[in-house]
Amino acid sequence: MAASAVASPRVHDFKVVLLGEGCVGKTSLVLRYVENKFNEKHESTLQASFLTKKLTIGNRRVNLSIWDTAGQERFHALGPIYYRDSNGAILTYDITDDDSFQKVKNWVKELKKMLGTDIMLTIIGNKTDLEKQRNVSVETAEQYAESVGATHFQTSAKLNRGVEEVFLDLSRRMIEQADKQDAEKRALSPSSRSTAAGNVVLLEETPAAPIKSGCC
């Protein structure tokens, strides 16, 4: 499922998987993002476990297929079937529920072990509309995210805060990663070994190119 196509106005096909404890609002997030999927006239519910969104970032076109495992959290060992071949993962916790944050840590561990550094991680603290009942501090979450090379966002699917940004940022990083992998493939020289240090978080040197997004 890795990005294919070699032509210059290249279309990236990315698979993104949503993981996290039950009831943290994964489905709300993805439905909020791909809103028009569930309008009144759209009767079909089959195919629901995988939603798609097209967007354009700079001059790059991206097709996201977003896999939601909601409702299956209690099925043990089910993750691998879903996150295999993913380019990105969105790990969601509920800011009012510390257990859900611990669960995110477990997912990060597992993803790192299974997929190494090829997968881009985004950690989301959802339900910021319930700020008063917060149980996971922003600092803790951000520190943790930084330590594992993930980006951290806070969202409220209910109030539609920060949702768009999550997917934009993730898409941008997946494009970077795809470019990096391409470059590595092209330069198959042994010197490419110096990029082996996967733990180093690459900081963006230039401000991001103007971003456009929207449904195609």
Added chain:
Amino acid sequence: MQSLSNADTRRSPENGDHRKYWMEEDGDDAIYGVFLKKIRYRSGCSPSLAVDTSCNEAVSYLEWQTIKVKVLKAATLDRVLRQLINDENELDSGTVNIFLDTYREVTTTAAVVTILLEHLTAARETPRERPIKQLLFTLLENYPEDFTSHSSRVDVNEAVIKMMEYAEHSQDIDMRYRLIQRIAAMSAQPHLSHLEVLEWIQDSQPVQLTDFPADDTTAAAQDLLNYGDKFVAEQLTLLDAELLRRLRPHECLANERLRSTSGNSARTSTVQGTICHFNAVCARVESSLLGDLNMPNALRQRMLIKWIDIAHFLFILKNFSSLTAVISALQAEPIFRLKRLWASLPTEKLGRFKELVVLCSSDRMAATNDLQQGVTATQPSMQNYGAGVKELSTLKITKRTGHRRSHSDNTGKVHGMVPYLGKFLTDLVMLDTALPAHVCTKTGRRLLNFDKCRKEFEILAQIRLYQSAAASYLIEPQDHFRFWFYRALRILDSEDCFSNSFLIEPPPSLTGSCSEISDSSEGRKRGGLLSSGLSTLKRMVSQENLLQYAPLTVSRKNSVSSSQSLDYRRQTKSTTVTKSPYLTDTQCILKISLDGNTGSSVFYGGVNLYKSIMVNDSQKTTSVIRAALDKHDRQHDDPNCYDLVQILSRDEEFVIPFDATVFYAINSGESELKFVLRKKTSPFKFGQPPLPKSRSSSKTRSTKDAVNKWSIKSITRTV
């Protein structure tokens, strides 16, 4: 093609006729969707009329007509309940089924019964009385668990008491009699939940549990190998089918599951039971492969093949529940990471496994296909399950001729089908999130969103179809298998699975580092699994965080470097190390020597002595120097007097800043992470090494205490 036909039928869920959405009709207590439906009288769609008109060709006749069809979209509870009985005073079975399966999301049984009894009072001695009573008893007979109190199964709740009161009050002897009968039946035959089913299956085991040796995992694992693949698949399917048949579909609804998991645990959910069983299958797969550390590799390989073959038969049996369980367990990290084990599989088996993985991950497509085939095994009586099922039953009719015959002919007795429940749960969560439970009219009245109920019911109706399909398996239960499944195997928890997995095959990155360390001019020599000291190791491993396995596994291999196992060495060839073997995501191993004044490497009479130090991502330079000094038996030296210097390729050096976090400061692009400790102030004394060779080696030997035993030590001759 499949998706096309789906889309078509969905546009007109009621039947195959042309139906166009026209408008929305707002009432005070209800919102209807109005559709226009074209009915042709000539084309044979409506046989009775067609026959009438064809008798006399000369008479003009109505060729077609457009009628209005009103579909309830939202209404108050009172209105919905009225809607369940049509103008001919008959129960509208489609709507009734939708309502009875989904009403718990928005209201309680007691509220429903209260309103129905009000209707009943108003409709006394009228034709509407009968259908209302019929509705009450349908509810009571089909959903007896709604009428039992949550704390105790025998107690009936408010709803039943209300019905009894009504019967007494209205002196309705017939109703009173039927109620008493029902209540007696309910308490005599309590509805078993899934967890209870499992207990019941377990309790009916004829074998005495105490007779069985508790910790004989090898024997239990061997038993599995002795069972036939098909036999195991069938027995697993039998359990799955039993659970599915006893599933109460409405418990799959997102809200209900939420309610059953939080709080009220007395009411065990049948969905929870299915999930428990799924997890139990996963655990059996993992434990049979990882439970016994002394299991020879060949046996473990046979076991893996066994599970792949079982999975294959599960697929043939259309048991997608256990198939998903087995495949996901084999893909779970503790098993999937055993690269050598997988590499030892015959290509054919590996290919089969990959096929099954694809099948499980593209579950959507599989589900649609299975649905068709699953439907072929269902009875015609399923027709009245409402819109969703009507659509499926058309499928059944069209597919029956082609599919059913070939299907049954190929596989003999197999007709049943068990889906993976998780898919439906996801769909239901999606629906629940996407659609509001209530909608408001223009006047601001809050109405129950019946459209949502209808959509949810479509999914529940599919589950019902599968339930009836599951009844058609013809498999004899075998007690000894059930015993094996529930009791024989010692089940590992996920922590143990990981630690055992790491003992069976140490992490590849560290395998690599060992090879570097023990690499000598004679070639690579590795140690196998040393049984002595294993328990210590295991204990240590289980205490450690998963990410800290590294030093332990390395040291274990190092400590057995004298007793190499050929087996092990043969198999390591298949592992490939791609990135720097000294690095993991949070730690790295540095080879640190004491400065021998030559700048690049340290020589003591031809011997290069270094210590490997595990550095995590938070250690500062001082603490790394301290650790290195300690290992070099320089406990009394002050770390502040030393610099940590990285030796780079091309004879360059890099002095690590004194207050740096070493993990990030080092140049990790190097193939070997070589360092020296250099005294800051010490004058340059060529030819006078601080630690003569003879002393150092004797000291190393003398300090083999518990800590040192597990640290990496290696003396490599440089050529």
